[in-house]
Ligand SMILES: Nc1ncnc2c1ncn2[C@@H]1O[C@H](COP(=O)(O)OP(=O)(O)OP(=O)(O)O)[C@@H](O)[C@H]1O
């Protein structure tokens with residue numbers, strides 16, 4: 001590691017220090033509150049109890065259930081984002097199709113996912129498909145909206161330049177629309193990455209024999225709140241990791257100055 | 264390569280229908296092959312609009328333009344034009360060198376400068392505009408004047424027959440401007456390109472052009488076409504000739520009259 005890279009790592013660590021501090025303060029408040037109010041442990045486990053549950057069950061949960069949930073989430077994410085980008089490409093090149101289909105994209109977005117999940121379970125059973133489909137559905141809209149916006153976010157001057165060069169549609173698409181849309185696409189993908197984990201878990205609630213959603217719902221039947229908290233903590237940690245993986249890809253892809261959109 | 268002439272006949276441009284803005288009105292201008300014509304006029308008089316019409320980016324609402332037997336649109340599709348826009352219009356995701364190479368990438372086999380040395384050609388162009396040390400910078404990392412010079416190098420990179428330049432040196436200091444003016448004359452001398460050059464500086468117009476076209480504002484009309492009496496190649500010293508001062512004074516007077524007319528019109 002060069003000294004410049006090292007100082008970048010140190011910088012990043014220093015920058016995340018305040019966020020970590022908030023986390024620690026939250027844990028302490030939680031611990032103190034549970035102990036002071038003397039609430040029943042089966043309803044409100046303390047932070048330390050959840051911690052020890054995580055230590056005991058975490059590794060096996062992560063290796064098995066969380067792995068499944070993330071496979072579903074990532075597959076759904078890829079499927080939904082891919083479909084959304086394709087749809088955006090069609091929209092940008094055929095305004096008419098956009099006018100016809102965009103209202104339906106909004107309808108699709110307003111359909112309560114929780115209500116669709118049981119239906120898919122009836123159709124597909126306790127398989128991978130319903131989870132992937134739900135995760136894909138939930139990813140579709142944010143990626144579609146951002147990508148369409150990105151394809152349109154080209155200046156009229158840049159388009160004039162391409163016309164002066166007598167560029168083909170194909171060339172305009174690859175050399176102008178795609179690069180200028182990337183910041184928007186990644187903004188959409190980052191939103192979708194966290195949503196995909198939620199989608200997979202919701203789908204697992206309605207019919208699954210493995211996965212974090214399954215673990216949480218089973219634990220709720222047994223009033224095993226410690227395990228529920230552990231599941232929640234694990235799944236959101238996985239969501240954060242997924243989000244940051246996309247963020248890292250974004251930094252790799254968008255290397256020019258001021259490329260990334262403000263979040 | 265020989266240049267290509269342009270015939271502009273009765274061109275008018277009205278924006279926004281019936282009672283919209285009349286940007287140009289009855290423009291007649293014949294530019295012969297290899298000629299350098301400068302356009303000077305007050306802000307908003309339609310200079311950029313005229314360049315867009317000549318290059319086929321915009322259809323005039325009246326009149327017609329002929330580019331050596333082709334319509335502007337046909338000439339545009341044959342990539343006869345190099346256009347330096349009023350804004351640099353660089354792609355921020357491409358480095359400076361990548362931006363200069365963009366025409367080559369887009370044109371592919373249609374680029375007359377195509378060959379194993381095209382990267383070398385691009386580097387030389389960048390050196391000519393004084394940017395050899397900035398090839399690997401992104402546009403976001405160089406100054407406005409530098410971006411404008413990248414745009415110039417990009418327009419020259421494929422030897423267009425006709426160069427349309429919209430205030431390309433507006434953002435430059437006097438010293439750099441002089442140098443690029445000389446360079447531009449040199450390039451045109453070599454390639455024989457026809458040039459239509461917009462500027463706000465009467466001195467720059469006279470120094471560069473064979474003819475200076477003065478436009479009035481709203482509607483944009485040709486008020487005067489002045490022949491520049493100096494032969495090419497020219498050196499910076501022509502600016503100290505008495506004829507240079509006389510012509511500068513005369514054309515400046517035209518602009519000032521224009522200003523007074525505008526003022527009087529507003530006071531009515
Ligand atoms: N796309 C457009 N739609 C409507 N009006 C326009 C459009 N483009 C230009 N105009 C109008 O046409 C007139 C001429 O504009 P143009 O940009 O050609 O001026 P210009 O001579 O280049 O000015 P400047 O020296 O400030 O660049 C202006 O009044 C402007 O408002």
Ligand SMILES: [Mg+2]
Pocket residue numbers: 310311312349429
């Ligand atoms: Mg202009």
